Each structure stands twice: as structure tokens, then as C-alpha cells.
Amino acid sequence: MSTKEQTLGEIIARHHRREGPLLPILHDVQHEYGCVDAESEALIAKGLNLSRADVHGVVSFYHDFLSKPDPRPVVQICRAEACKARGVERLINDATLAAGERVKIATVYCLGLCSAGPAARTGDDLHIRLDEAAIVKLVENA
Amino acid sequence: MTTIVKISDDALARAAGADRLAEAFARKGCEVHRVSSWGMHWLEPLVEIDGRGYGPATAADVDAILDHDRSSTREAEKQPKDGPLGGAPLAPDFSPEGAPERMWGEVIEDSLFIATQTRLTFARAGKTRPLSLEDYEANEGWQGLRRAREIGPAAIVEEVMHSGLRGRGGAGFPAGIKWKTVLDTPGLQKYIVCNADEGDSGTFADRMAMEGDPFQLIEGMAIAGEAVGADQGYIYVRSEYPDAIGKLDAALKLCVEIIAPFKCEVRVGAGAYVCGEETSLLNSLEGKRGEVRAKPPLPAIKGLFGRPTVVNNVLTLMAVPHILAEGGAAHYQGHGLGRSKGTMPIQLAGNIKHAGLYEVGFGVTLRELVYDIGGGTYSGRPVKAVQVGGPLGAYIHPDQFDIKFDYEEYTAAEALIGHGGITVFDDTVDMLEMARFAMEFCSIESCGKCTPCRIGSVRGVEVLERIRHGGRKRDTFELMPQIRNAPKNAGRDAGDEIGLLTDLCETMKFGSLCALGGFTPYPVMSALRNWPEDFTRDPANVEKALDRVEG
Numbered sequence: 001m002s003t004k005e006q007t008l009g010e011i012i013a014r015h016h017r018r019e020g021p022l023l024p025i026l027h028d029v030q031h032e033y034g035c036v037d038a039e040s041e042a043l044i045a046k047g048l049n050l051s052r053a054d055v056h057g058v059v060s061f062y063h064d065f066l067s068k069p070d071p072r073p074v075v076q077i078c079r080a081e082a083c084k085a086r087g088v089e090r091l092i093n094d095a096t097l098a099a100g101e102r103v104k105i106a107t108v109y110c111l112g113l114c115s116a117g118p119a120a121r122t123g124d125d126l127h128i129r130l131d132e133a134a135i136v137k138l139v140e141n142a
Numbered sequence: 143m144t145t146i147v148k149i150s151d152d153a154l155a156r157a158a159g160a161d162r163l164a165e166a167f168a169r170k171g172c173e174v175h176r177v178s179s180w181g182m183h184w185l186e187p188l189v190e191i192d193g194r195g196y197g198p199a200t201a202a203d204v205d206a207i208l209d210h211d212r213s214s215t216r217e218a219e220k221q222p223k224d225g226p227l228g229g230a231p232l233a234p235d236f237s238p239e240g241a242p243e244r245m246w247g248e249v250i251e252d253s254l255f256i257a258t259q260t261r262l263t264f265a266r267a268g269k270t271r272p273l274s275l276e277d278y279e280a281n282e283g284w285q286g287l288r289r290a291r292e293i294g295p296a297a298i299v300e301e302v303m304h305s306g307l308r309g310r311g312g313a314g315f316p317a318g319i320k321w322k323t324v325l326d327t328p329g330l331q332k333y334i335v336c337n338a339d340e341g342d343s344g345t346f347a348d349r350m351a352m353e354g355d356p357f358q359l360i361e362g363m364a365i366a367g368e369a370v371g372a373d374q375g376y377i378y379v380r381s382e383y384p385d386a387i388g389k390l391d392a393a394l395k396l397c398v399e400i401i402a403p404f405k406c407e408v409r410v411g412a413g414a415y416v417c418g419e420e421t422s423l424l425n426s427l428e429g430k431r432g433e434v435r436a437k438p439p440l441p442a443i444k445g446l447f448g449r450p451t452v453v454n455n456v457l458t459l460m461a462v463p464h465i466l467a468e469g470g471a472a473h474y475q476g477h478g479l480g481r482s483k484g485t486m487p488i489q490l491a492g493n494i495k496h497a498g499l500y501e502v503g504f505g506v507t508l509r510e511l512v513y514d515i516g517g518g519t520y521s522g523r524p525v526k527a528v529q530v531g532g533p534l535g536a537y538i539h540p541d542q543f544d545i546k547f548d549y550e551e552y553t554a555a556e557a558l559i560g561h562g563g564i565t566v567f568d569d570t571v572d573m574l575e576m577a578r579f580a581m582e583f584c585s586i587e588s589c590g591k592c593t594p595c596r597i598g599s600v601r602g603v604e605v606l607e608r609i610r611h612g613g614r615k616r617d618t619f620e621l622m623p624q625i626r627n628a629p630k631n632a633g634r635d636a637g638d639e640i641g642l643l644t645d646l647c648e649t650m651k652f653g654s655l656c657a658l659g660g661f662t663p664y665p666v667m668s669a670l671r672n673w674p675e676d677f678t679r680d681p682a683n684v685e686k687a688l689d690r691v692e693g
Binding site: 018019020021022023024026027057058061062063064065078080081082083084085086108109110111112113114115116117119121124125126127128129 | 153154156157158183184186340341342343344345346348349374381382383384385407409410411412413414415426427428429430431432433447489490491492493494497498520529532533563565566567568571576579583586587589
């Protein structure tokens with residue numbers, strides 16, 4: 001048994017008695033491996049007695065689950081209406097330039113910090129009231 | 143005696159640097175209480191000592207704040223009452239342009255922003271520590287649940303009906319009727335599901351409520367459980383709210399015995415906006431793709447795992463403990479206007495000077511909210527548009543600012559209250575771009591189940607881009623004689639494209655399964671109606687198109 005099989009087995013065992021266990025399992029797998037790849041999908045399908053198509057359908061539906069890992073650090077920038085009203089679009093260019101190939105700039109729609117945007121998230125850290133200098137610093141330190 | 147310093151541990155305050163500030167005060171030997179946020183977000187991180195506020199503060203201000211506090215304690219009577227927010231009414235052009243507005247030693251509860259509110263749902267905001275059972279008990283916590291257990295299911299439902307509470311998620315469906323349906327539907331297993339998938343831009347009341355007063359939400363769910371005979375609850379929180387997830391998990395562990403036999407669990411979403419729609423949320427909870435279900439059957443009859451389920455928004459459930467307390471229903475019902483009873487936690491967001499949470503009875507006008515309370519735009523430029531109700535809400539023109547906050551009044555004006563978020567834009571905004579973004583957002587977040595939403599939104603983006611470029615000429619390929627079906631005319635001008643857009647919006651509005659596709663036309667059409675100059679050089683084009691669909 002490969003280590004992946006074992007780890008996934010443990011994750012499935014942790015959740016499979018819960019009602020609607022698939023999403024909690026996928027979150028754990030995503031957290032563990034940075035993605036939910038085809039191998040994981042097959043193992044989860046077997047573990048929950050679902051078809052691989054069922055599992056793949058769920059994985060591909062949600063933005064949070066990736067099919068292959070991205071080793072780059074991620075800066076999620078909110079580009080929804082409230083942050084647009086506070087000028088986030090003016091920062092995107094600087095952020096992209098600062099990020100280059102090293103950092104992934106992702107768009108997120110709303111972090112619930114709409115009263116103090118533009119807002120961004122790195123890991124579980126939140127950042128508000130960003131301007132050009134602040135976003136460049138944030139990306140460089142990501 | 144050590145000074146007690148209150149600093150919020152709300153996600154927004156923490157993002158503004160509240161953690162460092164709290165450490166700095168702790169190093170000075172102060173007793174730091176991490177409380178919920180007052181909701182005055184432009185002042186975060188806000189330091190409160192003896193009811194007086196200092197903000198936005200940084201670690202460098204610690205000594206100055208403590209000095210000021212000592213001297214103001216000595217001369218408590220001489221405390222100036224007319225500071226920036228100390229009672230004097232705020233004119234729209236209050237502070238000099240660009241000057242950061244701050245609070246320095248004024249009494250927080252006397253400030254205009256707080257004193258003019260009616261805080262029922264957010265009664266404890268700014269005052270208690272979110273995870274302190276002691277604080278919760280001491281501030282009327284669990285009274286609603288205790289009384290609910292005494293009076294029994296039928297009476298609870300009766301109280302909720304009497305209060306006039308309507309669903310705060312956006313649809314405004316009477317909560318009492320929903321609960322009664324679930325109560326009257328036979329079933330061995332019933333569920334209470336809290337919709338905490340607050341995806342609308344411009345809204346953050348759910349986040350603040352979950353982070354600031356998690357026990358109140360749990361109490362509301364336990365009361366709902368008591369009312370309909372459900373012993374299992376789920377709180378579906380979006381993954382963009384890590385702080386709220388952490389607080390709720392911790393709070394649920396602390397109060398297991400108090401809410402027993404009711405059990406409750408947090409479930410984390412996975413970045414799909416559409417899961418804020420109740421049936422899609424139920425699918426997601428079941429571990430399926432978050433696709434919308436056709437209604438009927440209503441979730442109240444066949445909901446989670448096909449069982450009778452109450453699905454309510456965070457704010458709806460948060461209002462319940464107050465309603466169930468002695469005399470609460472009558473008190474709640476005493477606020478508001480017409481059929482919109484009680485209070486609404488309104489969220490002032492976007493380009494507005496005093497951004498934050500403002501809970502008030504229904505009936506307040508947009509003018510009061512944006513200018514008197516909000517202080518106009520944060521950039522100092524004139525207000526061009528206000529979007530009420532999140533990404534699916536209409537853009538409202540300053541000419542319409544006398545509209546009263548009321549479900550029916552907004553519906554009549556082709557707008558919606560939604561979750562009570564108000565996003566202010568200054569005159570630099572391009573409304574065609576905002577309309578395009580509304581369509582783009584719908585195309586990204588559509589669950590794909592129904593055609594008007596899945597394909598209509600993509601076509602909407604394309605049409606709006608063509609309107610920006612003044613229409614579309616026939617290309618060489620279409621003009622080739624071999625392509626016999628293609629019309630050989632000059633193509634469509636901006637006016638024809640606007641006609642297509644209004645047709646498309648009609649189709650989406652009436653043909654979509656849920657509010658995502660059904661309400662995306664609101665921001666698009668309101669932008670077109672109110673700011674035709676942003677769409678085309680010839681406004682007659684817009685009038686013609688609007689006459690056709692509306693006339």
C-alpha cells in the first residue's frame with residue numbers, strides 16, 4: 001500500500017461516518033497535497049462507494065479544489081464590486097508585475113472586508129486598505 | 143488598578159493591525175480584552191478604554207492613548223462632546239478632503255454612528271468577548287432558548303410569526319411560515335441549516351456576526367431546532383472566512399451541553415458563490431456539485447437528504463434569540479415599516495467615508511445612509527451610483543436616493559435589498575464596465591444547470607463588449623457569397639446591440655432557475671436605464687430598447 005493510499009484511507013476513515021462526507025474529505029486532501037488529482041479521486045470514489053465520475057464532477061465544480069498542485073505562493077486579491085469601488089483595478093498591474101513567475105495572483109470574489117478594501121488574502125492572513133506600495137510589498141513577501 | 147483595554151479581534155480589525163496593537167498594550171501592563179467589533183470600520187483598529195474610543199490606532203500611539211485616558215479620567219466633566227463624531231451632526235463634506243478621520247477620546251456610544259442605530263441583532267457588538275460564555279450569559283445570553291424550551295414548538299413559531307421576521311438572506315420570505323411548514327411536515331429527522339455562504343460583495347454582516355457573537359447564532363439555531371423538532375444543525379460557512387470558521391468551531395465546543403440535545407456542526411464551502419442559493423447549498427452539504435434544484439419541492443418539505451429542513455440566513459437566525467426573549471416579538475415588530483418589520487443590519491461598503499455596520503429599523507432612506515451616516519465618498523468625489531444588495535442588486539442613481547429601505551418599495555423600483563449591503567461608487571466608475579462585470583461574474587459563478595444563466599451570461603459579456611465598440615460589422619467570411627445564410631447588411635450598430643441586451647436580460651430574468659441568473663439583469667438594466675451615456679453616444683438607442691421591453 002502506497003503512502004498516499006494510506007493517508008487517504010485515514011482521511012476517509014475520519015469522515016466517512018458523517019452525513020455528506022465528500023466535501024470535508026476533499027478539503028483535507030486539498031490541504032494535504034495542494035490538489036485533488038485523478039489518483040486521489042479514484043481512491044476517494046472507492047472509499048465512499050461512488051463512481052469516479054461523481055467525485056470528479058464535485059472536484060471540478062468548486063474553485064477551491066485544484067487538479068494539480070501549484071507550488072507557488074498565492075496572493076488572492078478581491079476584485080468584486082466593493083473593492084472595485086475602492087480602486088482595486090489600479091493595483092492589478094503592479095501586483096502582476098511584482099509577482100512575475102514566482103507568485104500566483106488569484107482573483108477572489110469577496111473576503112467580507114468590503115468596508116476597508118482593496119483587500120487581499122495570503123494563507124489565513126488578511127490585508128486591507130491596500131495601495132500600490134502595499135500590494136507590491138505583499139506580493140514580494142508572499 | 144490595571145486599565146482594561148478593549149480591542150476587537152474581528153478579521154477586519156486584525157487585518158488593520160489589531161493584534162500588534164493588543165500586544166503593545168499588554169506590554170504596558172494593561173488588561174487587554176479582545177472583543178467583537180463596533181462596526182465602525184474606518185476607525186479600526188479601535189481602542190476602547192472606559193467607553194472612550196481611539197482609532198485608527200497604531201502601536202506608536204499606545205503611550206499617547208494611555209496619557210489621554212489618564213487626563214480625561216481626571217477631567218471627565220470637561221470631556222469635549224463635539225469631536226468629529228461626538229454628537230455634532232455630520233455634514234456630507236465634514237472632514238477636509240484627504241484628511242484621515244479619526245476618533246480620539248470621544249465616548250463611543252455617544253457618537254452619531256452608534257447613537258442613531260437600533261441594535262437588536264448586534265446588541266453585543268463591541269461589548270463582549272466572542273468566545274466568553276461568561277460575557278454571553280451576563281448580557282442576556284440564552285434567555286431566548288430558555289424561554290423557547292418553556293413555551294414549546296407551536297408557541298415559538300407563533301412568536302416568530304408575530305415578530306414579522308423575514309428572511310434576511312435576500313428573498314424576504316417570512317421566517318415564521320417557513321418554520322411552521324417544517325413543524326407541520328412529518329419526519330423522523332429534520333434539520334436546521336444556517337446559510338453562512340455570504341458571497342455578495344459589499345456584505346459582511348454575517349461574518350461580523352459569526353466572529354463577534356457566535357453563541358447568538360448557535361442559540362438561534364437551537365431555538366429553531368426546538369421549534370420544528372430538529373436535533374441536528376449545520377452551519378455552511380464559505381471558505382473565504384477562516385476566522386469565522388475558527389470562532390464557530392470553538393464556540394460550538396464550548397456550548398455543547400447548553401444546546402443539547404441539539405447538535406450542530408460547521409461545514410466549509412469550497413469557493414462557489416452559487417452555494418449561497420439554498421437548494422444549491424443543500425446539494426453541497428450532501429457532498430454533491432452545488433447545482434440548484436428545481437422548486438418545488440420546497441426545502442421545508444424535502445430539504446437536506448430529502449428531509450424537512452429549515453434553511454435560514456445567519457442574520458435571520460441571529461434575530462431569533464431577541465424575539466424569543468420575554469416581550470421580544472412585540473418589541474421587534476415595533477420597528478420597521480409596512481410589511482418590513484424589525485431591524486436590518488445594513489452594511490456600508492465601497493467608496494464611503496464611514497464604512498461599517500449600521501443596524502436600524504426599516505424605513506431609512508438611502509440619502510440618510512450615504513450622506514448623513516456614511517459621510518459621502520471616501521475619495522471625496524461626488525457619488526455616482528450605489529449598488530444595493532450585492533452583485534445581483536440594482537445600481538441606484540442619486541436622484542432616487544429618497545427610496546426607503548423596505549422590501550416592497552425596492553421591488554417596486556426594480557431593485558432589491560438583498561442582504562443589506564450598500565456599495566458606493568464615485569464619479570470615476572464606468573457603468574458599462576460594471577454591467578459587463580455583472581455578466582462576467584454570473585458566467586464565472588453559474589452552476590450551469592439552466593441555459594439562460596449558463597449561456598446568457600457569456601453572451602451578455604460579448605454583447606456588452608460589442609456595445610462598447612459601437613456594434614459589430616459583418617466580417618469578410620459572412621459577406622462571402624458562399625455563406626448564403628448570413629445577412630449581407632452592414633451589421634449591428636450600438637442601438638441594435640442594446641436591443642439584444644435588453645432581450646437577453648428579459649430571458650435571463652424570467653427563464654433562470656434561481657436568483658443568480660434571474661437577478662443578474664438587475665445591475666445590468668439599472669446601469670443601462672440610469673446611465674445611458676456610459677453605453678452609447680446616442681441615448682435614443684437606449685430609450686428605444688427600453689420601450690420595447692418595458693412598454
